[in-house]
Amino acid sequence: MQVRGGPASQQGMRRANLALVLGEIAAGPKSRAEVAARTGLTRAAVSSLVDELAAGGLVAESGPAVPSGKVGRPGTALVLAPDGPAGLGGEIGVEHLAACVVDLRGEVREWRRRDVRNRDRTPEAVLADLAELLREVSDAAGLTPAGIAVAVPGLVGAAEGVVVRAPNLGWSEVAVAAGLRPALRRAGATGLAGLPIGIDNEANLGGLAEHWLGGRPDSFCHLSAEAGIGAALVVDGRLLRGARGFAGELGHVPVRPDGPDCPCGARGCLEQYAGEQAVLRAAGLPGFVDDWVGELARRARAGDAAVREALAAAGTALGIAVTGAVNLIDPAEVVLGGGYAELGEWLLPAMRDELAARVTVRPWDDGWLTVSELGRRGPLLGAAVGVVRAVLADPGQD
Amino acid sequence: MQVRGGPASQQGMRRANLALVLGEIAAGPKSRAEVAARTGLTRAAVSSLVDELAAGGLVAESGPAVPSGKVGRPGTALVLAPDGPAGLGGEIGVEHLAACVVDLRGEVREWRRRDVRNRDRTPEAVLADLAELLREVSDAAGLTPAGIAVAVPGLVGAAEGVVVRAPNLGWSEVAVAAGLRPALRRAGATGLAGLPIGIDNEANLGGLAEHWLGGRPDSFCHLSAEAGIGAALVVDGRLLRGARGFAGELGHVPVRPDGPDCPCGARGCLEQYAGEQAVLRAAGLPGFVDDWVGELARRARAGDAAVREALAAAGTALGIAVTGAVNLIDPAEVVLGGGYAELGEWLLPAMRDELAARVTVRPWDDGWLTVSELGRRGPLLGAAVGVVRAVLADPGQD
The missing domain is CATH 3.30.420.40 (ATPase, nucleotide binding domain)
Known part of the structure; x- marks a missing residue:
């Protein structure tokens, strides 16, 4: 009978509280005072945490907050930075490729789809086209992605970024993440090649999109x-x-x-x-x-x-x-x-x-x-939104 | 996109660390120094936490710890208190009733089973017999239960302690927890009547027993x-x-x-x-x-x-x-x-x-x-062990 976990620490507390404050701001524009009231943190603690989030490009000020009805200077409203870290999503379909960029608020800023018969093409050829499309949407959106996630029509194993089996593509044991990095470099997207790359089954990502957005x-x-x-x-x-x-x-x-x-x-x-x-x-x-x-x-x-x-x-x-x-x-x-x-x-x-x-x-x-209501857009949305949700859930990570 | 939860606090940290220390002791006898090494907590913090756990009757000293090979006075080994808070389990079967007591270590201290045809008996009659059996095992074990859990052959709803449907008993919408309290009082077990009482489906408890003990x-x-x-x-x-x-x-x-x-x-x-x-x-x-x-x-x-x-x-x-x-x-x-x-x-x-x-x-x-290997003993074991596991998981609760 063993309980796992490490000791609670001051550092861990600050990291948890950064996420708590950012979560409140993500739920809707709020003044520092409102964030303090809703989280139970002191006003001073909230200010310090907000400064750190703003320095990281995650939070912005957006004019006066909704009037509180109280006398005094209205606080400015804090919002998620529209030009903050973005989510870059890709989708490998049997008959298409797609890519999109969502901003920190989860709003779609770019979305492109291309009909391609991927059935029985080599993974190299498919990943080269996908890299090209990812570069295009990323350039067009003009935001800095925090990571890349790709939806694939197959079983994804426990090993990071490996498609164990995608019978409809004719793929088996394909290391998608490892193959996408050099493809991005060849496509001239060296910045993207250094990002974390996640791979997930399209049905999983469609379900997550439904959970987050539906x-x-x-x-x-x-x-x-x-x-x-x-x-x-x-x-x-x-x-x-x-x-x-x-x-x-x-x-x-x-x-x-x-x-x-x-x-x-x-x-x-x-x-x-x-x-x-x-x-x-x-x-x-x-x-x-x-x-x-x-x-x-x-x-x-x-x-x-x-x-x-x-x-x-x-x-x-x-x-x-x-x-x-x-x-x-x-x-x-x-x-x-x-x-x-x-x-x-x-x-x-x-x-x-x-x-x-x-x-x-x-x-x-x-x-x-x-x-x-998301229908066939779900998997790609889930891929991109998952990237920004990871940022929001733990903004204190390196 | 909202992250739930309250701010981390000193009180919450101490409570988490009490559980962390108790979990290490539950996993096997250890000196204070070993607990400190395994948890990453300071020696002083461990001593203070252990004092609190000992005062609550959860931890006992058990002779010298396994020699560390180092020079100096060997620390005494800390163990779960064998006379600490116990788990009291009950089981309502279609053709039987049973009850048992496990100590904080999960060891069975008393176990009694009685053949009774419960099919189509009134819940009152069944609960009166179960209360009697619970009193008997509790008296015989001579430990103080931290709570009671009862395994039932039916669907247990979201409402606390209510059996929604047990077709094999002919029961529907029976408030087992609420009915067991007065039955325990009538059986002369006023101490037991004041305890938290949980009800769960027998298959769930059998599965949990398998998880915890199997x-x-x-x-x-x-x-x-x-x-x-x-x-x-x-x-x-x-x-x-x-x-x-x-x-x-x-x-x-x-x-x-x-x-x-x-x-x-x-x-x-x-x-x-x-x-x-x-x-x-x-x-x-x-x-x-x-x-x-x-x-x-x-x-x-x-x-x-x-x-x-x-x-x-x-x-x-x-x-x-x-x-x-x-x-x-x-x-x-x-x-x-x-x-x-x-x-x-x-x-x-x-x-x-x-x-x-x-x-x-x-x-x-x-x-x-x-x-x-637990077979038909699983549900009753799961009921009783679940009570002591709740104590171990959060020893700082009131």
């Missing part, structure tokens, strides 16, 4: 479909990553144990009913359609009965798999995100029917199944 | 079968309880979506294949056998083919449901606990086959499926 509760399950089907499980405000970093593989949860063979080697996995290829096949369309989500949405909206039936069948399978997830994890909400968000209109009725019939041993409310 | 990794999934099938999901050392406290309901994960009707209202739930009634039925035995786990184990050991087949079929269904859990949660280990532990010999081969065939998109090693 106004979701502290515990929810975010489903997304891009090349594969993934889930991000947010529990008590944190992403559940699993013992080896592979949590959230909803696509290979068994839906019908004797169902069709799955390329993964198992049978009857959710992807055999609700994945890109399965839905296209059920709808009578060829596989590898450009923008399969958009294509299915257009056809369903136009009244294509085969497409609507295929999506309803996918919704049934999603409902069965999600019943298992709800029983195991008890999320406050289940959010249909990524490509599924655009197909919600045709997936939801069947999903709702399954959940209503099957989730019976606990309370279940139809309203707890919702659709993401 | 030497498991920080993230694992513990399966148990008593009246129903439950799972405890331990993630990063903490029990995943879910947004409404209902996580771990493995028994109602769909195994075959068109399978037999379940009393819960759904179809093809795991309990229809691997629950008590399903296995007894498949084995050709009448329902409601006294000690169904022991009976099945005896018959299987004696070579009863029908029982062995029934257990293999249950193992197949468990393997399918656990595949879903492994894909979603990525535990480092899956532990067969509770009643399943005694049936492992006949459940495991089929479970292993399913997991080997179905868990393919991530690493899976046969050795990650293990059997609990």
Whole structure:
């Protein structure tokens, strides 16, 4: 029975209090006095901490604060510096690359997307194009990134920045972070090449974006479909990553144990009913359609009965798999995100029917199944915003 | 973007350091100098903290410490006080009641079990018997409990101490903690009636016992079968309880979506294949056998083919449901606990086959499926040990 951790220290206290003050300012413009009142710190302590944050380019003054109604000189309002450290995000898709810059407030300052068939291209070629795009958005935004994060369509292992498996790209054991640095140098972005580079699964980042920007509760399950089907499980405000970093593989949860063979080697996995290829096949369309989500949405909206039936069948399978997830994890909400968000209109009725019939041993409310407003923008937003959130969470780090 | 929490304070630091020092002593006898070396605290600070812990009856001196090899007077070894605050656990089963006392070191000092048919008895009658048993073990142990925790076979809600649903007892919305206090007073245990009383689901407590006493990794999934099938999901050392406290309901994960009707209202739930009634039925035995786990184990050991087949079929269904859990949660280990532990010999081969065939998109090693040594003792141990662990985690609380 051992409790871990080091002794509390004055240095640790100051670092924690820097984060506390910055968190209050991030929640909305405030005077020093308001920050003091809300944190319980003394006015003098707040002033000293704010000076340090301002020197680090994190906090700026923005005219007079909201009048307090009290007599005396109104304090100036403190805000997050709009020209402070930024978040640089990249996204490797099967059929596209994208990059964006968000400022310290989480606002998008640049966003570029390029259609590229990355399937079966070498990692070197893909990373060279991504480096170029990252340099472009960074130059255009004119801010200084604090770090880079890249969303990838595959399993990311415990080893830093390594994609263990991305079958839809044909990648296995690719060291993305290590490969991106020289690519950035070759693209003339030497400044970016020295930054911390993080890699994460697109479904995880989509779920985190939903948590940070989508106004979701502290515990929810975010489903997304891009090349594969993934889930991000947010529990008590944190992403559940699993013992080896592979949590959230909803696509290979068994839906019908004797169902069709799955390329993964198992049978009857959710992807055999609700994945890109399965839905296209059920709808009578060829596989590898450009923008399969958009294509299915257009056809369903136009009244294509085969497409609507295929999506309803996918919704049934999603409902069965999600019943298992709800029983195991008890999320406050289940959010249909990524490509599924655009197909919600045709997936939801069947999903709702399954959940209503099957989730019976606990309370279940139809309203707890919702659709993401971020949709397919989620993973890239999550990548970039994660960088600035790390700065906000620990502004005292070197 | 708001960071929660109050400012760090001197008082909070002392409280954290009390826990840090006590944690080192709990991990094994140590001199004051060793505690100082391991925690990074000064020798003087350690002495002052130890004095406070000794005054609270938590720490005792136990002869000379292990010789350090250095010249000088050997320090005395500090140990957890064997007569310090104790943990008092209770268990309400469908066919039994039990209670135990563990000391601060987690060692069992008293353990009593009584066969009682609690099914459809009133909560008042059950709680009166439980109060009597709690008084008996507490008197016999002669220690002062710091609190009481009770394991119950049902869903425990977010409201403190309320069993929302225990279908196997015929209970719904029973305020166990509130009912136990007057029952303890009527049993003449006025001292116990004033203690904090916690209630938790038996599967959760069995999983926590496995975490604390079973030497498991920080993230694992513990399966148990008593009246129903439950799972405890331990993630990063903490029990995943879910947004409404209902996580771990493995028994109602769909195994075959068109399978037999379940009393819960759904179809093809795991309990229809691997629950008590399903296995007894498949084995050709009448329902409601006294000690169904022991009976099945005896018959299987004696070579009863029908029982062995029934257990293999249950193992197949468990393997399918656990595949879903492994894909979603990525535990480092899956532990067969509770009643399943005694049936492992006949459940495991089929479970292993399913997991080997179905868990393919991530690493899976046969050795990650293990059997609990605590078995059916887990929930009561977890209840009592949880009380003393709360004391150890925050010895500075009032």
